[in-house]
Amino acid sequence: MSESSSIQPNLAFKRELSRLSGSQLNQCMQCGNCSAVCSLAPAERPFPRKEMVWAGWGLKDKLIGNVDIWLCHQCGDCSSYCPRDVKPADVLSAIRQKTYQHYARPRLLGKLVSNPAWLPVAIAIPVVVIIAILSLAGTFKIPEGPVDYSAFFPHGLLNGTFSSITLFFYLLASLGIGRFWKDMKRQTPPGETGMKRLPVFSVLGEILSHSNFSGCGSRKPGKAAHMLLFFGFALLITVTLYAIWATVSHHYPLPITNPFKILGNMASLMIYTGLGIMIWQRLFNRRVFGKSGYSDWLLLVSIGLLTLSGTLVQLARLGEWSVAYHLYFFHLVAVWFVIMYLPFTKLGHIFYRTTALLYARTIGRK
Amino acid sequence: MNLPTLIIGGGISGITAAVELAEAGGQVVLIEKENYLGGNVSRFNNYFPKLCPPACGLEINYQRIRSNPRISFYTGAEVKNIYGVDGDFRVKIHLKARLINNNCTSCGKCAEVCPEERPAKLGRTTGEKAAYINNGLAFPMKYCIDPDACAGEACGKCLEVCDYDAIQLDALSAEVVIQAGKVIVATGWILYDAAKIENYRYREEPDVVTNQEFERMLAACTREHKKLTRPSDGKVPARIAFIQCAGSRDMNHLPYCSAVCCSVSLKHALTLETEYPEIDSEIFYIDMRLSGRNEKLLKQAEGKERITLTKGKVGRILPPDGEKGVLLEVEDIISETKRQDAYDMVVLAMGLTPAPVAAELKVNEYGFYLPDQPSGMIPTASCKRPMDVSSSVKDATASALKAMRR
Numbered sequence: 001m002s003e004s005s006s007i008q009p010n011l012a013f014k015r016e017l018s019r020l021s022g023s024q025l026n027q028c029m030q031c032g033n034c035s036a037v038c039s040l041a042p043a044e045r046p047f048p049r050k051e052m053v054w055a056g057w058g059l060k061d062k063l064i065g066n067v068d069i070w071l072c073h074q075c076g077d078c079s080s081y082c083p084r085d086v087k088p089a090d091v092l093s094a095i096r097q098k099t100y101q102h103y104a105r106p107r108l109l110g111k112l113v114s115n116p117a118w119l120p121v122a123i124a125i126p127v128v129v130i131i132a133i134l135s136l137a138g139t140f141k142i143p144e145g146p147v148d149y150s151a152f153f154p155h156g157l158l159n160g161t162f163s164s165i166t167l168f169f170y171l172l173a174s175l176g177i178g179r180f181w182k183d184m185k186r187q188t189p190p191g192e193t194g195m196k197r198l199p200v201f202s203v204l205g206e207i208l209s210h211s212n213f214s215g216c217g218s219r220k221p222g223k224a225a226h227m228l229l230f231f232g233f234a235l236l237i238t239v240t241l242y243a244i245w246a247t248v249s250h251h252y253p254l255p256i257t258n259p260f261k262i263l264g265n266m267a268s269l270m271i272y273t274g275l276g277i278m279i280w281q282r283l284f285n286r287r288v289f290g291k292s293g294y295s296d297w298l299l300l301v302s303i304g305l306l307t308l309s310g311t312l313v314q315l316a317r318l319g320e321w322s323v324a325y326h327l328y329f330f331h332l333v334a335v336w337f338v339i340m341y342l343p344f345t346k347l348g349h350i351f352y353r354t355t356a357l358l359y360a361r362t363i364g365r366k
Numbered sequence: 367m368n369l370p371t372l373i374i375g376g377g378i379s380g381i382t383a384a385v386e387l388a389e390a391g392g393q394v395v396l397i398e399k400e401n402y403l404g405g406n407v408s409r410f411n412n413y414f415p416k417l418c419p420p421a422c423g424l425e426i427n428y429q430r431i432r433s434n435p436r437i438s439f440y441t442g443a444e445v446k447n448i449y450g451v452d453g454d455f456r457v458k459i460h461l462k463a464r465l466i467n468n469n470c471t472s473c474g475k476c477a478e479v480c481p482e483e484r485p486a487k488l489g490r491t492t493g494e495k496a497a498y499i500n501n502g503l504a505f506p507m508k509y510c511i512d513p514d515a516c517a518g519e520a521c522g523k524c525l526e527v528c529d530y531d532a533i534q535l536d537a538l539s540a541e542v543v544i545q546a547g548k549v550i551v552a553t554g555w556i557l558y559d560a561a562k563i564e565n566y567r568y569r570e571e572p573d574v575v576t577n578q579e580f581e582r583m584l585a586a587c588t589r590e591h592k593k594l595t596r597p598s599d600g601k602v603p604a605r606i607a608f609i610q611c612a613g614s615r616d617m618n619h620l621p622y623c624s625a626v627c628c629s630v631s632l633k634h635a636l637t638l639e640t641e642y643p644e645i646d647s648e649i650f651y652i653d654m655r656l657s658g659r660n661e662k663l664l665k666q667a668e669g670k671e672r673i674t675l676t677k678g679k680v681g682r683i684l685p686p687d688g689e690k691g692v693l694l695e696v697e698d699i700i701s702e703t704k705r706q707d708a709y710d711m712v713v714l715a716m717g718l719t720p721a722p723v724a725a726e727l728k729v730n731e732y733g734f735y736l737p738d739q740p741s742g743m744i745p746t747a748s749c750k751r752p753m754d755v756s757s758s759v760k761d762a763t764a765s766a767l768k769a770m771r772r
Contacts, residue, residue, distance in 0.1 A: 032652075035681070
């Protein structure tokens, strides 16, 4: 306590956090109630009280690259019991959102998906790129005859271009993740950085079992909803990878009775249910869920549209709908939005949280 | 026409206003809804700033009331309504029957034989009989019977033992209308309902008590020269935790600071330190807020071996793990560590709210009565804002002056 140091308040950052979270940061009286009620806060230097005072001073350097904000699984207990109604849960969520933007390269990608004003551009990019690919392939017209999506967008071309674009985006993101890791390391107090083996399997176990959601008091349905979405998403990725392989190795599209097809449709049902719970909670349980911002809705809506258009595309093929190709085009844009933009949207937590959990467990922080 | 001043509330503030007014020549009617004067202070163990017992202060005032012909008082008297204008109020008052008349010599035989207990509303540890006397300083010094707890003529045990013909189980309540020139409202405070803070498990854990209950437990120990024991199993506690801001400074409960609770907990800890050497205290606070002379309490407590002051609001109280006692969860902010610690007993330093009265009074955003009322009624002391005894007494004196201005 004896040595003094000067701090560099970043008021613009503070205002931004305040806007995103809807929190009156100055109202925080540093009572520590939030850290006390949190079921995930470690015993040493618990969160979120210290983050709240940093946020109040706009200490961006301490907040971006802070490992603790990722240990939070947004159960909302700190906000429901907060005596000053400063919503620590929403503040941590806002910091996470700023993290995606901070590490996004090129920066424009971060802006594109975090600012509603840029939404038209964010949509226009996939539209233009897909039209360009199709035009180059010479298939940019509604094909005659029974619905066959490969006549519109040949499978090889689709898989080739989409996979490489995705890989390219994720490569960009991995640079950000690397810097994120370094920042976390820089912020860890000396003496705690002793690097051991990466506890990959135990972290994987934590993620799969959703064990960090278990202590949640205020947002009880959160765990079930997230599990449905998580496993639904994982299943769909598996089915998609199988489908890509199927297009190369044997006949595609798969018949509706194919086990993978059935699995895919089950996965969509899981996602619908999970999304339904999440949307319901955000709309009608504001007391506990606080302010839902653009990034929250963008994620829920884009995943919803992706899944819905996927289901419709399938129905359109089976039912020979005349709008089949329009739906297909829409579906591809939605795929782009969710999958390609993933590291820069709220869905980026798949990367950032996993990285942070790995880091935290490596230094023994739990 | 010189109408009397009516004072609603016979606690320390109402009593002070009454004697000040009467000794300055005014006519006073003092009414108290309980069966005894003295209010909360009469049941305290000790009070600020000099940690005096309640007798010091109350006794002299009771003497002043008794000897002054210009004061008349009613106990068991509740305001039904107030009408009229400033200078000429009519106050309708309900007078509860005491069921024991003035023949009572306070011998206590009725209470000895009484089989019924008053519901333990506050003092979960001080079960009173249906026939009871204020277990602090009783004024008037007479027993009374709680009609809600009494089994009536069918039981009649007290009737048999009373040698003075003092018991009248069929006595009726009455209503009177008092004409008053001025009305002073000195209803004081009531404790915020601890059960509303669900994360502190007041309802579930017998060893979680409010500071008012704790005060009365200490008073009982002083009176009966016994050891302090905890409610659940009668064991002498070794560690007691005090939780500050229980309900106060909390948007979910009372958004304001209740002003006295920090001093109260320090007083309790200091009392334990000097008189109960087997008990350690730990006070969990957000900020220690003491005003004026009360700051001395903090100076006294600091450095005491058996008093620990820990910065951090207790997040929740968990059910005991096996053994009796309670677990607290708190972040010790100075050392930045989260603790989960077991205590034998927990005292909640509860917030204060204004005591209600059947009168039309303008209130501030927190429900406390505004100093200036369009009706001309004069709220005084802790029904205006939370304050300690010495501030209340000063404010009551000021109200007496206000009531004298015509």
